[in-house]
Amino acid sequence: MKRFAELLETLVLTPSRNAKIGAMARYFETTPDPDRGVALAAITRDLTLSNLKAGALRQLAMDRVDPELFLMSYDYVGDLAETISLIWPQPAEGAGRTDLPGVADFITGIESRPKADVADHLAALLDSATPAERWAMIKLATGGLRVGVSARLAKTALAAYGGQNLAAIEKIWHGLEPPYTELFAWLDGRGAAPRIQPGRTFHPMMLSNPIDETRDFDRLDAGDYQAEWKWDGIRVQLVFDGESRRIFSRTGDDISVAFPDLAAALDGHAVLDGELLVGHDFQPLAFNSLQQRLNRKTPAKTHLRDLPAFVRVYDMLFDGDEDLRDLPLSARRQRLEHWIRQHEGGRLDLSEILPFGDWHDLARLRLEGAEIHGYEGLMIKNRQSRYVAGRPKGPWFKWKREPRLIDTIMMYAQRGHGRRSSFYSDFTFGIWRGNEIVPVGKAYSGFTDDELRDLDKWVRTNTTNRFGPVREVEKRLVVELAFDSAHDSPRHKSGIALRFPRINRIRWDKPADEADTIETVRALVD
Amino acid sequence: MLATPQTIAIMKQRYGAHCAGSFQPLEFGIELVDGPVTITLFPAGHILGSAQVRLAYQGRVAVVTGDYKTHADSTAQNFELVPCDLLVTEATFGLPVFQHPDPKQEISRLLASVQAQPERCHVIGAYALGKAQRVIRLIREAGHDAPIFLHGAQEKLCAYYAGQGVDLGNLQKALDRDKASFPGHIVIAPPSALRDRWSRRLPDPVICQASGWMTIKQRAKQSGVELPLVISDHADWNELTDTITASGADTIWVTHGREDALVHWCRSRGLQAEPLYMQGREEDAGE
Numbered sequence: 001m002k003r004f005a006e007l008l009e010t011l012v013l014t015p016s017r018n019a020k021i022g023a024m025a026r027y028f029e030t031t032p033d034p035d036r037g038v039a040l041a042a043i044t045r046d047l048t049l050s051n052l053k054a055g056a057l058r059q060l061a062m063d064r065v066d067p068e069l070f071l072m073s074y075d076y077v078g079d080l081a082e083t084i085s086l087i088w089p090q091p092a093e094g095a096g097r098t099d100l101p102g103v104a105d106f107i108t109g110i111e112s113r114p115k116a117d118v119a120d121h122l123a124a125l126l127d128s129a130t131p132a133e134r135w136a137m138i139k140l141a142t143g144g145l146r147v148g149v150s151a152r153l154a155k156t157a158l159a160a161y162g163g164q165n166l167a168a169i170e171k172i173w174h175g176l177e178p179p180y181t182e183l184f185a186w187l188d189g190r191g192a193a194p195r196i197q198p199g200r201t202f203h204p205m206m207l208s209n210p211i212d213e214t215r216d217f218d219r220l221d222a223g224d225y226q227a228e229w230k231w232d233g234i235r236v237q238l239v240f241d242g243e244s245r246r247i248f249s250r251t252g253d254d255i256s257v258a259f260p261d262l263a264a265a266l267d268g269h270a271v272l273d274g275e276l277l278v279g280h281d282f283q284p285l286a287f288n289s290l291q292q293r294l295n296r297k298t299p300a301k302t303h304l305r306d307l308p309a310f311v312r313v314y315d316m317l318f319d320g321d322e323d324l325r326d327l328p329l330s331a332r333r334q335r336l337e338h339w340i341r342q343h344e345g346g347r348l349d350l351s352e353i354l355p356f357g358d359w360h361d362l363a364r365l366r367l368e369g370a371e372i373h374g375y376e377g378l379m380i381k382n383r384q385s386r387y388v389a390g391r392p393k394g395p396w397f398k399w400k401r402e403p404r405l406i407d408t409i410m411m412y413a414q415r416g417h418g419r420r421s422s423f424y425s426d427f428t429f430g431i432w433r434g435n436e437i438v439p440v441g442k443a444y445s446g447f448t449d450d451e452l453r454d455l456d457k458w459v460r461t462n463t464t465n466r467f468g469p470v471r472e473v474e475k476r477l478v479v480e481l482a483f484d485s486a487h488d489s490p491r492h493k494s495g496i497a498l499r500f501p502r503i504n505r506i507r508w509d510k511p512a513d514e515a516d517t518i519e520t521v522r523a524l525v526d
Numbered sequence: 527m528l529a530t531p532q533t534i535a536i537m538k539q540r541y542g543a544h545c546a547g548s549f550q551p552l553e554f555g556i557e558l559v560d561g562p563v564t565i566t567l568f569p570a571g572h573i574l575g576s577a578q579v580r581l582a583y584q585g586r587v588a589v590v591t592g593d594y595k596t597h598a599d600s601t602a603q604n605f606e607l608v609p610c611d612l613l614v615t616e617a618t619f620g621l622p623v624f625q626h627p628d629p630k631q632e633i634s635r636l637l638a639s640v641q642a643q644p645e646r647c648h649v650i651g652a653y654a655l656g657k658a659q660r661v662i663r664l665i666r667e668a669g670h671d672a673p674i675f676l677h678g679a680q681e682k683l684c685a686y687y688a689g690q691g692v693d694l695g696n697l698q699k700a701l702d703r704d705k706a707s708f709p710g711h712i713v714i715a716p717p718s719a720l721r722d723r724w725s726r727r728l729p730d731p732v733i734c735q736a737s738g739w740m741t742i743k744q745r746a747k748q749s750g751v752e753l754p755l756v757i758s759d760h761a762d763w764n765e766l767t768d769t770i771t772a773s774g775a776d777t778i779w780v781t782h783g784r785e786d787a788l789v790h791w792c793r794s795r796g797l798q799a800e801p802l803y804m805q806g807r808e809e810d811a812g813e
Contacts (some may be wrong), residue, residue, distance in 0.1 A: 013746060013752050013753070015752065066790075066791070066794065067623075069621070069787055069790065070622075072621060073622060073623045073787070076623070077623055077744075082742065083623060086623035086742075087622050088626065088740060131553060135743075148747075206651055386656065412793055422745065422748075461628055
């Protein structure tokens, strides 16, 4: 556990990507199976733990220390694991200590116990640990490491460790499970590369970059690209082979049980990439209709009836067992069109390819789409592009419609977490309804580090009230919010929910009575 | 300006000979009678010359700790506990998450890192007054006697400390060096210089910072610190609460830091406690 704690600390603190890769590779080299595999799964977030929840952990700490002091500390530190690890009372000198287990045994020790015994078990381990080890154990037990390492970087470290290339690891990764003994045997040169079943597993998706309007259009030839509408649902991968039918989210989570209507209709043997939407006759409803289904583990009967799911397909990764990912997009598209024609009548339709001449043409299309249909924007893809995992620069772009802007008034502020703990960085904004201000949305992003410092200072000097960690502020700072769309929402006091609100500009200059009203915002509801 | 002679000397050096209208030096432990009030200064253990103030008036005694710490420090006079009825205490680290480790342990982590990465230099962010000298002493006490390079802002006060009998060993100006002389060495600079042009002269430095705030990893990360050293010249939570208990005071005023938590702790033990909010010192003011 000590070595794992040191690894985590290095990963958090070292700014250098190469140093992180080096630290992980050294850890894999010097740690035996199954500890290294379980540690790897913890870093890539592939470890599923169900026996200990954050709430139970908080309670465990509050049983040991004054609950109010605990809450003040948590508010200040901004990270539950770190708060508990620092505040945990040191046992008296000479008190009995247990040896800490390795990473794998630690996980087994948590998962194999009856739920009621887990807290006491963990408390005994925390008593025997240093603050750094406590931090590592709590992070492990709760699953969210947040150490500034993406799954991709961890795989890069694996590749560096085993002298393999990253793509080879990406291709098999989702068919593997912790503690990855076969994978390590291969990387150690003691065995062949693990084989996986492509028709049963998730394959990492290819993602797009936002287009840079000022530069990209000048250097890209419109003739090399195809355009499609950017659909306002969620990206999914359909993996089915006649027996197994699975729907994966963009991050590889299996969401099949939430969409049994769609899963049951997957006929044939393929891996497809598309947009999950809800609506009858392939007419997509607004995102918040889909949201109602996403919020539930299994669908309500009324949802199956009123919000049937379908997928607008735009790419094909496998046809049967044949891997199409190294073919150019134009060829994959032909295969996809052919396949769809043979499998009509289900819950799949094709994402239309939009004809356009030059980039000006496409700009007009984007504006029309937004104004007439409320479409989110466009996807622009190079016809020659192979299907590559990750977010390569160049082949695929998204071109969102212009954001909606409204002037709002800051109402409440709360400290952020992680990198921004200690800064007031989570804000609630309101708009006028008659003479009162009603909350319309929360925003946590869109500002620079300098602006964050200014906002933080402003909050601290303009606080009028404190409710636990929340500060109410003087209602006089106007902030221009940008958002993608607005929807009716009975759950919000204003009756309106904003999609992806972020701070666009801080209007230090603008008086609060010139902020927007509920009427003007209501007019933007799609 | 009533202060210890060392504090007066440091003030004059930092802010100029005329930074106060007049100076009245008062040695530790000497009683000064000012009308009905008797004033005495006691060591606060924060930095060289730093004092707590004891005020006695009609049989009641108040003590203002100022910034203090109780842990031993060979660059400052050791803290003296002063019994009192009213204690005005600082609260820089007034949350139970702040439990400072033994500074020796932090210095041994530093020296281990210096040894493990001889191709890099270690630059430690440390305030020029007090912290820099303490870190240097701790490094010397750990047996590291190689030259230590100083940022220009550190020189005068290091010289003053040395003149007061604090042996800081071989110190050299970082300014005069070319890049090749830094690897394997320790450089001390004010925290503000770490991310400034100044540090660009250093070859691939390991950024270290010596401060009580380094307890919190995300803080260290925010400041771009790769090797945090938890070395503080302020009392941690245990020192604060132990001092309150040991002082015997029945009334506690809390200021300069996280007042709420310390006030809550005092009240839960039946002590009268109030926060003294002061303008401009809200959070995380220097250490």
